Amino acid sequence: MPAVTAPYKPGTPCWIDLMASDQQAALDFYRDLFGWQGEVGPAEFGGYAVCTLNGRPVAGIMARSAPEGQPLPPVAWTTYLASDDADASSRAVADAGGTILYPVMDVGTVGRMLVAADPTGAVFGVWQKVDFIGAGVVNEPGALTWNELNTTDTDAAGRFYHQALGLRPATIQGMEGYFSFNVGERTVGGMQLLPPYLAPQTPPHWMAYFSVDDTDSTVDALVKAGGSVLQPPFDMQAGRLAVVQDPQGAVFAVIAAPEGQTPDSP
Known part of the structure; x- marks a missing residue:
């Protein structure tokens, strides 16, 4: 199995997650298609589900939501790029002409993240690992x-x-x-x-x-x-x-x- 145990180098895609209209339906669909295992997570993390493949984290699935008065984001997969310093990456993204959509935030003890759009409008995330490096398996069927x-x-x-x-x-x-x-x-x-x-x-x-x-x-x-x-x-x-x-x-x-x-x- 192409397992990943070392931190991803800065800039490398390290995680993906899906914002779905129906989280449970999405969990069921990808379970049947790729063999993922996952369930709705704790309320304090918005129910975020970390899906696994053969026991290793492979992707996240969450119910889409938006701040009051704002439109819901599209149903879409988001790619996260690794960073050693999310705050520095946030400044660099803004300086290079990107738009910060969700500022740097702590995600429990697992890491720090932000979501941004590049100058052409493509949305991406940045992930700074603490306890969680990202995908624990890649480049094998279902990953x-x-x-x-x-x-x-x-x-x-x-x-x-x-x-x-x-x-x-x-x-x-x-x-x-x-x-x-x-x-x-x-x-x-x-x-x-x-x-x-x-x-x-x-x-x-x-x-x-x-x-x-x-x-x-x-x-x-x-x-x-x-x-x-x-x-x-x-x-x-x-x-x-x-x-x-x-x-x-x-x-x-x-x-x-x-x-x-x-x-x-x-």
Whole structure:
């Protein structure tokens, strides 16, 4: 199992969570699709559920909410980028042209976090670990394997994430228009212009990719459970990929690596 026990390097995607209209329905859906285990959490943490895969934390699911008088946020997955100092990251995000949506806050004894939007409008989180480093398993079926920024301006977004969080964009040979995000010498994510298969007016966003054994059978199971397909399964350089939507509208991707190829852990 590609278990993660060491802290993620700053800038690396380290956690994902879902804001759902119906938290229990989302927990049931992802349990059946990916084998996750999770239940509604304590009231003092807003019922936040930490889902596990084979006993290791893999993702969070919560009921969406908003301050009084404010509209509810969309049903969506949020990618969190690791930081050694959330306060410093907050200042760097603002200085680089980002917008702080939820200021730095303590999350019990597990960590500190903030939520922001980059200059193109893509929402992301920043996580400073205390007792909780983030995902404890990646790059195996049912776990997170890739995080991708879909944006309207790759130049502006690339400059922002480099300045604010140390993510260095780079071109990828053989993939015109697609960029990697790198922390040091390691590739930790990707970036591209908003793809045409997304609905018109889809805002910039970070998309989570989950590893699966078989993309086609996973998509079939998702559709039977009430989900929908935005991009049917197709073969590409990194494997067999599909972009889908859960029954409540959250968009994500599933990918099966080519036979004999297993991604590295972070």
